[in-house]
Amino acid sequence: xxxxxxxxEMPLHVMLLPGVLFVLLFAYGPMVGIVIAFQKFSPTxxxxxxxxxxxxxxxxxxxxxxxxxxxxxxxxxxVMKMVGGIVFPVMMALLLNEIxxxxxxxxxxxxxxxxxxxxxxxxxxILWDVLxxxxxxxxxxxxxxxxxxxxFLGNENWFPFVLTGTDIWKEFGFGTIxxxxxxxxINPALYEAAVIDGASRWQQTWKITLPGLAPIIILxxxxxxxxxxxxxxxxxxxxxxxxxxxxxxxxDTYVYRLGLVDFQFGVATAIGLFKSAVSLxxxxxxxxxxxxxxxxxxx
Amino acid sequence: MIRTKWGSLxxxxxxxAVLVLxxxxxxxxxxxxxxxxxxxxxAASTSAAESEAASPSPAENLDPLGKYExxxxxxxxxxxxxxxxxxxxxxxxxxxxxxxxESELGIKVTNKWVVDDTQxxxxxxxxxxxxxxxxxFEVDPKQxxxxxxxxxxxxxxxxxxxxxxxxxxxxWGGINDGKLDTALxxxxxxxxxxxxxxxxxxxxxxxxxxxxxxxxxxGPKTMDDVLNIAKAFATQDPDKNNKNDTFGLxxxxxxxxGYSGITGFLNGYxxxxxxxxxxxxxxxxxxxxxxxxxxxxxxxxxxxxxxxKLQELFKAKAISPEWATMDGTKASEFETxxxxxxxxxxxxxxxxxxxxMKKVNPKSEWSIFPLVSADGSAAKVQSLxxxxxxxxxxxxxxxxxxxxxxxxxxxxxxxYGETRNEDYHIVTxxxxxxxxxxxxxxxxxxxxxxxxxxxxxxEALKTNDPSTLNPTAKGYYDNxxxxxxxxxxxxxxxKVFGNQSTYEALxxxxxxxxxxxxxxxxxxxxxxxxxxxxxxxxxxxxxxxxIIMGAASIDEFDKFVADWKSQGGDAITQExxxxxxxx
Numbered sequence: 001x002x003x004x005x006x007x008x009e010m011p012l013h014v015m016l017l018p019g020v021l022f023v024l025l026f027a028y029g030p031m032v033g034i035v036i037a038f039q040k041f042s043p044t045x046x047x048x049x050x051x052x053x054x055x056x057x058x059x060x061x062x063x064x065x066x067x068x069x070x071x072x073x074x075x076x077x078x079v080m081k082m083v084g085g086i087v088f089p090v091m092m093a094l095l096l097n098e099i100x101x102x103x104x105x106x107x108x109x110x111x112x113x114x115x116x117x118x119x120x121x122x123x124x125x126i127l128w129d130v131l132x133x134x135x136x137x138x139x140x141x142x143x144x145x146x147x148x149x150x151x152f153l154g155n156e157n158w159f160p161f162v163l164t165g166t167d168i169w170k171e172f173g174f175g176t177i178x179x180x181x182x183x184x185x186i187n188p189a190l191y192e193a194a195v196i197d198g199a200s201r202w203q204q205t206w207k208i209t210l211p212g213l214a215p216i217i218i219l220x221x222x223x224x225x226x227x228x229x230x231x232x233x234x235x236x237x238x239x240x241x242x243x244x245x246x247x248x249x250x251x252d253t254y255v256y257r258l259g260l261v262d263f264q265f266g267v268a269t270a271i272g273l274f275k276s277a278v279s280l281x282x283x284x285x286x287x288x289x290x291x292x293x294x295x296x297x298x299x
Numbered sequence: 300m301i302r303t304k305w306g307s308l309x310x311x312x313x314x315x316a317v318l319v320l321x322x323x324x325x326x327x328x329x330x331x332x333x334x335x336x337x338x339x340x341x342a343a344s345t346s347a348a349e350s351e352a353a354s355p356s357p358a359e360n361l362d363p364l365g366k367y368e369x370x371x372x373x374x375x376x377x378x379x380x381x382x383x384x385x386x387x388x389x390x391x392x393x394x395x396x397x398x399x400x401e402s403e404l405g406i407k408v409t410n411k412w413v414v415d416d417t418q419x420x421x422x423x424x425x426x427x428x429x430x431x432x433x434x435x436f437e438v439d440p441k442q443x444x445x446x447x448x449x450x451x452x453x454x455x456x457x458x459x460x461x462x463x464x465x466x467x468x469x470x471w472g473g474i475n476d477g478k479l480d481t482a483l484x485x486x487x488x489x490x491x492x493x494x495x496x497x498x499x500x501x502x503x504x505x506x507x508x509x510x511x512x513x514x515x516x517x518g519p520k521t522m523d524d525v526l527n528i529a530k531a532f533a534t535q536d537p538d539k540n541n542k543n544d545t546f547g548l549x550x551x552x553x554x555x556x557g558y559s560g561i562t563g564f565l566n567g568y569x570x571x572x573x574x575x576x577x578x579x580x581x582x583x584x585x586x587x588x589x590x591x592x593x594x595x596x597x598x599x600x601x602x603x604x605x606x607x608k609l610q611e612l613f614k615a616k617a618i619s620p621e622w623a624t625m626d627g628t629k630a631s632e633f634e635t636x637x638x639x640x641x642x643x644x645x646x647x648x649x650x651x652x653x654x655x656m657k658k659v660n661p662k663s664e665w666s667i668f669p670l671v672s673a674d675g676s677a678a679k680v681q682s683l684x685x686x687x688x689x690x691x692x693x694x695x696x697x698x699x700x701x702x703x704x705x706x707x708x709x710x711x712x713x714x715y716g717e718t719r720n721e722d723y724h725i726v727t728x729x730x731x732x733x734x735x736x737x738x739x740x741x742x743x744x745x746x747x748x749x750x751x752x753x754x755x756x757x758e759a760l761k762t763n764d765p766s767t768l769n770p771t772a773k774g775y776y777d778n779x780x781x782x783x784x785x786x787x788x789x790x791x792x793x794k795v796f797g798n799q800s801t802y803e804a805l806x807x808x809x810x811x812x813x814x815x816x817x818x819x820x821x822x823x824x825x826x827x828x829x830x831x832x833x834x835x836x837x838x839x840x841x842x843x844x845x846i847i848m849g850a851a852s853i854d855e856f857d858k859f860v861a862d863w864k865s866q867g868g869d870a871i872t873q874e875x876x877x878x879x880x881x882x
Contacts, residue, residue, distance in 0.1 A: 043428040044449020064834055065866065128629065133620055153624040154848070241552040242576060242840035243623040243848065249837075260421040262579045262833035263441060265428065 036269040043265065057270035066245075066254070067271075073160070074250040077231040080164040082224050088168050089175025090217060094205060096176065097183050109180070112173030124238035127166055128153065159244040167235060178220070179213060186212040215294045222290040226283035229275045251275055363464035363708040367405030373702060374433040375740050376426070377410050378419035382651060384733045386726060394738040395722055396710075404709060406702050408740050417577070435693045435703050435741070437493065441579050443690050444823040447484050453693040454487040458701035464708040466716050471743070481687050481821060491707065493743045495687030498815060499750070500645055501670070501680035502563025503804055505653075507640040508666040510537035510545075518668050521675045522567040525641075526612060532640040533617040547617035549642040551630035553577060554843060556644075558652065559630045561847075562681060563643030564609065566670050570601035571681045571816050576840045580832020581824035582688070584681070585875055586816060593819050593879050595872060597839060598863055603856040609847045623844050637663065646749075646801035649794035657790040665794065669804045679816050680808055686821040691741050703741065710739045721770035730788065732774070749795075750809065753802035760797075825874035831867030838862060 032047065037057055039050040061067055092112070099105045115123070131152040133139045139149045152162045190208050199207065233252035240248045251271060259268025290296040377391055385394070391413050400406045411433045414422050420439060426432055427445060438446065446452050459479075463471070471491075472478050482490035504519060506528065511518065514537050519525045529547025531537070538545055549559045555575040565572055573584035574597055584596040596602075612618050619625070625633065631652030633639060637660060642648075649665070656663055672678040693700045713723035714736060724736045736742060752772040756779065759765045765776050775796045782789035782797075795801050808814050824832070842859040845851035864872075 042449060043445060044451050066834060151620055241623060243844045245837060245841045258833055260424055
């Protein structure tokens with residue numbers, strides 16, 4: 001019986017093999033490169049020939065005047081994106097859920113989902129035009145409302161909000177779909193009972209829909225904690241410039257400039273390792289939280 | 300039941316095997332290609348082996364353009380840009396040069412990869428790290444230093460001495476005459492500098508002549524005139540459309556750009572700052588101070604004055620409020636759509652981005668003015684191209700480094716030699732001029748090729764006799780006549796080689812060597828420069844941009860100078876002067 005059972009499973013294991021190999025090769029293999037963070041790395045001497053300097057790269061990086069500021073920017077931008085990335089899709093899902101015309105509902109759903117498929121390279125060009133103080137439609141509206149026109153991409157106070165706003169705009173359609181799916185899982189009998197008890201539309205939303213969504217909201221929130229140091233390289237890289245370094249420069253762009261433009265691989269790896277370490281702690285915490293709050297387990 | 304399970308097991312095994320095998324075979328393919336550098340001619344040995352010792356093979360063929368039999372293969376990497384045009388059917392991988400290399404020299408040159416200019420340095424850095432280097436390739440000074448430190452480069456001394464043709468030696472000089480000595484390291488010739496000696500790269504003031512005429516203004520004689528023209532362009536409706544929609548001075552967020560940068564403006568105030576954001580923090584500019592020591596150009600008080608004037612223009616709304624978010628392309632669209640009437644830029648600006656503007660808007664007319672100074676005396680102009688900053692290096696693993704010298708000889712021969720052939724330089728295809736010379740895997744030129752062609756064209760225009768022109772100059776001559784005959788597409792040729800052209804202005808700059816300011820530091824990047832350069836560069840770009848935008852007061856400049864010094868600048872200055880005294 002036991003033998004037969006194993007035989008039955010064999011094809012599944014074999015099919016798993018390419019995936020496991022892939023992960024080993026491309027996720028675990030490159031981890032050897034972490035040693036660069038502790039070396040005075042010279043590309044031509046290679047991983048094992050470079051001079052070992054212990055934690056010097058870390059002391060150097062955290063001694064640089066910009067580093068702490070960059071970490072702060074990263075956290076601020078990432079947290080704003082996380083919060084917005086939960087609030088807006090939930091609101092949108094609730095609103096869409098109230099719509100009766102199915103065609104219209106699907107239509108809206110598709111339209112708001114579309115930007116998700118555009119790359120930031122393209123979007124940055126579009127956004128530049130849309131947000132331009134001289135010719136952009138957004139600033140035209142700001143002007144009609146009687147305010148001074150705003151240089152969104154060239155003003156360090158506005159820049160983090162522009163990043164957050166555009167990121168939410170791009171991704172909230174995707175989130176909406178997840179929550180809409182969760183909404184279909186709520187037992188309709190609950191609504192019928194509420195109607196009989198005389199609950200208004202608003203009360204139904206408040207007492208049935210939101211509590212019904214709570215587990216998935218909590219789950220997605222806790223899982224996204226691991227991304228606190230990921231503020232979106234592609235987006236920032238395509239939109240920023242020296243004028244907004246002070247509030248817009250994030251860890252990933254900083255590493256890019258140090259490592260690939262300026263050739264300081266040891267230093268760049270040290271920051272990357274720092275980022276990974278923090279993320280690992282956060283992901284562990286969020287996993288624990290997800291288990292406690294939403295009873296979600298992977299293992 | 301069990302049978303079908305077995306069936307699916309077999310299927311799964313097959314699928315997996317196919318996947319794994321195909322991955323393997325791909326790897327083999329990748330590994331095989333770079334090994335093309337052939338071991339056929341072991342006699343042409345590497346480095347130190349002194350001349351006599353290497354000569355036992357009497358059949359050694361020293362012909363600079365001799366063909367390899369059987370042929371050999373060399374791999375390289377290339378960068379292209381959107382302005383690069385190709386003849387029908389040609390690509391960067393297959394064109395007149397690659398075909399001739401193979402048929403006439405017996406050298407098959409293959410490109411391991413090709414990327415856009417803007418990504419070349421980064422992609423090459425990745426290749427250096429992974430050790431996946433081609434046989435020969437182009438590097439910048441910092442990459443050169445890394446490769447020297449890693450002892451990765453072939454010594455080209457012997458190959459150059461023996462195989463460089465007379466023509467190549469005439470243009471490039473001997474080992475110690477100026478050009479090649481920038482690529483010497485411990486007595487070895489580790490690279491071939493492919494630029495340098497150029498003095499064509501100072502800025503000019505480009506002004507819309509039709510706007511000047513509309514407002515009844517004269518061209519600038521002093522920097523104050525420049526400021527006044529910029530302000531007038533912004534406020535007095537120079538395009539006569541009764542809308543307040545124009546600006547005076549065009550700039551883009553890369554303030555050191557050769558198009559719509561601030562270099563020329565700074566030169567006008569005797570300031571020579573240079574520290575581009577898109578290059579490593581070691582590309583800095585150093586000048587001599589009164590005591591003969593080298594000082595960092597970007598922290599001199601003249602820079603503060605110039606930045607203050609730019610801030611004044613920005614506050615007067617003579618510079619677009621959006622300049623700090625515009626890249627060069629955006630800035631060029633802004634300008635060619637007729638929104639701005641002046642910029643500082645180099646001689647090629649007529650070709651890009653202004654070339655098509657005349658066709659779209661025939662009334663537009665650009666004038667080129669030499670840089671002016673604050674007090675009206677001749678401004679000293681800044682040239683970066685005088686010191687080489689691009690080098691071709693040869694991988695140490697290459698068995699026959701002289702093959703690269705042969706490629707160079709071939710380029711020189713086809714462009715400047717007796718068998719000169721315009722097919723290898725510029726070809727007219729339909730209405731388009733297609734530059735074929737950039738296809739060459741290794742090139743280079745007389746520092747003053749364009750300047751000499753300008754003089755020839757001018758002479759021919761005066762005498763109406765093009766018979767003495769070389770094919771390149773003849774092309775310019777024909778295009779200028781075409782423009783004068785009404786072909787607006789050739790406007791830029793007139794602007795570069797014709798009357799009141801950029802080369803006319805350059806001839807004035809070049810008439811006195813004292814008109815130029817060169818970078819006095821051309822050693823390899825110092826230790827502190829490599830370590831701190833990135834941070835210092837970011838700081839400088841941020842402070843300069845903010846000052847110009849009025850987001851920081853001009854006094855922030857003094858704080859920047861203090862910060863620069865304390866955060867590594869003093870050490871860099873010391874290292875640079877150590878190099879200077881030992882040079």
